[in-house]
Amino acid sequence: MYRTHTCGELRSEHRGSRVTLAGWVQRSRDLGGMTFVDLRDRYGITQLVFNMDINRELCQHARKLSREFVIQVSGKVAERSNKNPKIPTGDIEILIEELNILNPAVIPPFTIEDETDGGDDLRMKYRYLDLRRPIMKKNIMLRHRMAQEVRKYMDSQGFIEVETPVLIKTTPEGARDFVVPSRMNRGQFYALPQSPQTFKQLLMVAGYDRYFQIVKCFRDEDLRADRQPEFTQIDCEMAFVERDDLLDAFEGLAKHLFKTILGVEVNYSFPKLPYDEAMENYGTDKPDLRFDMLIHDLTTLAKGKGFGIFDEAEYIGAICAVGCSEYSRKEVDAITAFVMRPQIGGKGLISVRINSDGTIKSSVDKYYQQEDLQSWVDMAGARPGDLLLLMAGNRHATLKALGELRLEMGNRLELRPDDLYKPLWVVDFPLLEWDEGTGRYYAMHHPFTSPKLDDMDKFATDPGKVKANAYDLVINGVEIGGGSVRIHDENLQKLMFKNLGLSEREAKEKFGFLMNAFRYGAPPHGGIAFGFDRWVALFAGLDSIRDVIAFPKNNAGRDVMIDTPSAISEEQFDELGIRLTD
């Protein structure tokens, strides 16, 4: 062993003991006859002292150490005269008697500190140095801790972790698959799983009753800011359960993580908000419940008074920004500019100030009487000192834009604190979404989701109206997981594929094994898949999942550290029986 203790371990009580430490030179300072070195490892930082008077040669040796050198030192633990209360080892230092350079280091391309001067590209290229930064270590260790607690909890609830295969079959539904040419079966391909969906359902058919897995999944999508081609799910499935049994079980997992990871006791049932209500009240299917500021429908009140934009709108809605009646023109302009950004897509913003004296002043005063405006104020529950913000247009788009505006105002008013967590279930999603482009329905969740029993009669005749027995777990405006009660009946599954425009032949070719399995005694079942990367990021207080993944890809799907993807050899092409298109 290269050490007797770690760099995070020594305290005053070790005073006088002879110890050996090993680690990286964080920094070194020469002060008169002394040289101080901060030695770092995963566990912490310990101060080393070299004294010119005691051992000149050793001290001179120490003065040649640069940042990130790997060294081994031995010496005596001493109480510091100048204690550092910021670190757990701050009461002591080591008076060094022996120094051994285990590996020198060239100057790193950026500083190895939380506040680094390294840009994204450089940090990705030297990811092994980036991962040395304490903040990155904290993220990766949080991820480990969460994975452990997930497994501990699921195991305690009788769930079995079963590994499902990575080399599976390409399917026509969902996102684009990554494929893997087979050498032993020339001309044929495996696909990497977008999720272990069909396998976990087969495990329910096989009687495994409660399954989970923390598992890598793959999607060959054009990468938006926060997508990765490979990502990790907490994948779960249960048999002989109804929707609320599923929600209870997975809510238990969430509460366990809140408690063990964050020390937050959530001792209420997560609210269950129907999709339609979420859209109407929050303009999104993943509402942030840390603050209210609901969207109010003013369509009936505000139409027909001669204001063209409103009169022509399908929908007029408003949010009430509490205490913002005195916003300056500049501030209102900034909010207007926000909603008019292309990604929000608003056409404009109408503001209504409710002055502290109760009078109301709007930007559309010439079209509306005070009573009209008062009716809006009443509908929105606004009070003196508040500011109403109205948008109008196509219903769906306007609700979405108001939802974005709501979040923006939440930020401005600091209503979204990092240390407050508001989980909820969004339920009763539509089963299908119509796509104008391809002229067909797509499954909103996936094609194995059961329609709600009440809507079953509409399924063959009016599938667009059918609600799904599906649910999402949303925390602070972030979708953490989604699941559903599954179809477990062969004929219903066939009908579902038909509604999705799959021919009988296609359905059989791609999912015949599943429909066949349903004929041999399939239990009622359902489950969920949580986005593990996202959950860790949420708990780490991060917006991006990239910082909770040890070795992520960049937006072009490249790992610039190992430089992949890359060319393969002629021999590999020959063996696989493929070649590049000219």
Place this chain on the structure above:
Amino acid sequence: MYRTHTCGELRSEHRGSRVTLAGWVQRSRDLGGMTFVDLRDRYGITQLVFNMDINRELCQHARKLSREFVIQVSGKVAERSNKNPKIPTGDIEILIEELNILNPAVIPPFTIEDETDGGDDLRMKYRYLDLRRPIMKKNIMLRHRMAQEVRKYMDSQGFIEVETPVLIKTTPEGARDFVVPSRMNRGQFYALPQSPQTFKQLLMVAGYDRYFQIVKCFRDEDLRADRQPEFTQIDCEMAFVERDDLLDAFEGLAKHLFKTILGVEVNYSFPKLPYDEAMENYGTDKPDLRFDMLIHDLTTLAKGKGFGIFDEAEYIGAICAVGCSEYSRKEVDAITAFVMRPQIGGKGLISVRINSDGTIKSSVDKYYQQEDLQSWVDMAGARPGDLLLLMAGNRHATLKALGELRLEMGNRLELRPDDLYKPLWVVDFPLLEWDEGTGRYYAMHHPFTSPKLDDMDKFATDPGKVKANAYDLVINGVEIGGGSVRIHDENLQKLMFKNLGLSEREAKEKFGFLMNAFRYGAPPHGGIAFGFDRWVALFAGLDSIRDVIAFPKNNAGRDVMIDTPSAISEEQFDELGIRLTD
């Protein structure tokens, strides 16, 4: 919830309670006015009783249930008159009042019992039915249990589980890679990892100190009987340690699994057997230590007495089969036939009987005096009643054949009981193996393995003589894991690649990131990878890993259940910019 209890839960103390169960019909028997149904779920089997006198209609309904129907029943728990001590629920039965068929089932293609009539192909095609058999459930649950215990132990020892990427880079060393064409980087490919080797070393460079992962790995090899294209490793790495620190840490894991999974306390240090000794004494680098029967070198004693086969042999060796002196001619012939099988490759077998009166009788009496034979007997430590079995020829091949013969005799003499476990470390492997075919060295472990310090001077001049700082964990003749102290010096790593015939350009292109990382302060480090599938199979008492994998591939690399690999669409070819070779 479809049930109040599972099928493994009810006992006498529940007598009189009204319960609801759900599960599969294991079998049903009509006896006079009663119908008995065994209801099965993951947790057990419970007997249901339908009584013609009490509810004729219900009983007639029950008589229509076939095997594997999924049903839900409610009724009262009653004490059985005819108890079944073989199952935990054998004291009770349920007097059924309600029956609800949740899903009917067609007749399964084989019986869902431990002793099944289903052949391998049929079981693979209907894997979801095969997995219903209690023995398969036991295997899969054992796997879960072991994975949990591995994680619990590694976590308790300060190891962090870090997920390494699946989409990595093809490398020139090792087995053949599976590759994944990149759509976003046309003409380029990812590779699936054969192991996370370089990433775990980078994690050590990054200061993570103790890493582990239970992780899928991939090898595109022609599949022998017990290989899978995707398999699972317990992958571990530690920094600031020397070899024995590593062995201690991983031995701790093995002991933890022995104790928690098998209830076996191993309270001794695993023996450390050098590779050369293992080869000399057991004819293999993975000796089964459940029995002795060492190989003895008789070369000096047996040569030069005029027996041509021995005189020409490079090596003559023997094992002593205790108590076998009275083996019949037929038995000796059978053993001879065994060693002459092509996969063993023996040229013949000489037997020497040590009769109970001390006289010695051999099949080569005309070439040797009794004193000669006695010297063999003495050398082999044989005693009256024993049988010496001799083989001769090329040293390496003969030792290997004697090793196989030793195992065969161990089987015949029942010296290899399933419930005895003899773990050991095999150490001091050769660093390199010379391959005549390609005229170059290959790394016996892998190219990141450090030479032993004592041999470092030979590394540049006589690399074939250098021992590696590598080790295997062997239990009962099965190699469970292998690891090494790694190279952590850029120049030594360069020299290693040079010895392996990689050009500087190639080495830089493929492993430049790792050698570069070594320049920024790499700590001494080492690790191991355990074959998780094999370890589970060993603990399950199985020879094949296929029965501890939920959804394995067959020998052609196919999953016949989902029918993959399979064709991909023209659109997929176009998007990826590849096509099949004509």
